[in-house]
Amino acid sequence: xxxxxxxxxxxxxxxxxxxxxxxxxxxxxxxxxxxxxxxxxxxxxxxxxxxxxxxxxxxxxxxxxxxxxxxxxxxxxxxxxxxxxxxxxxxxxxxxxxxxxxxxxxxxxxxxxxxxxx
Numbered sequence: 611x612x613x614x615x616x617x618x619x620x621x622x623x624x625x626x627x628x629x630x631x632x633x634x635x636x637x638x639x640x641x642x643x644x645x646x647x648x649x650x651x652x653x654x655x656x657x658x659x660x661x662x663x664x665x666x667x668x669x670x671x672x673x674x675x676x677x678x679x680x681x682x683x684x685x686x687x688x689x690x691x692x693x694x695x696x697x698x699x700x701x702x703x704x705x706x707x708x709x710x711x712x713x714x715x716x717x718x719x720x721x722x723x724x725x726x727x728x
Contacts, residue, residue, distance in 0.1 A: 611688065612690070615686045615696055616686070616691075616696030616697045616700055617683065617685070617686030617689070618684070619683075619686075620700035620704070621680065621683035621700050621703060624676075624679055624707075625675075625677065625679030625682075625683065626676065626680065627676070628675055628679060628707070629677050629680070630676070631672065632668075632670070632672025632674075632675075632676055633669070633673050634669075635649075635665060635668075635672070636669035636673060639662070639665035639666055640665055642661075643658065643661045648661075649667075649669075651664075651712075651716065653716060653719050653720075654668075654715070654719060659723070660723060663719065663722060663723075667714075668711055671711045671714050671715060672711055675710055675711055679703065679704070679707055
């Protein structure tokens with residue numbers, strides 16, 4: 611087992627903060643619409659109702675994505691990859707994970723508030 615393999619190290623080092631920060635925001639979501647922290651998009655900031663839903667929903671997705679990153683990292687312990695490939699693959703997976711949080715939250719906002727949106 612190679613605990614310093616980039617694929618393992620980078621994904622776990624990203625997945626754990628994703629899960630922890632998501633958990634914190636799930637338990638203590640931002641109460642009011644702001645430009646400083648929380649899930650901030652044009653759609654989520656449309657109203658307080660949109661904001662409240664987006665904060666809880668996106669934080670749940672962040673926890674799941676963070677845990678998924680940690681699970682996806684496990685093969686990196688056993689599969690020897692060149693360092694450049696491990697780093698590149700890790701970055702690609704992280705970008706896809708971040709996009710998943712955005713995509714799934716925006717999709718849920720559209721579905722939940724289809725009559726109110728846009």
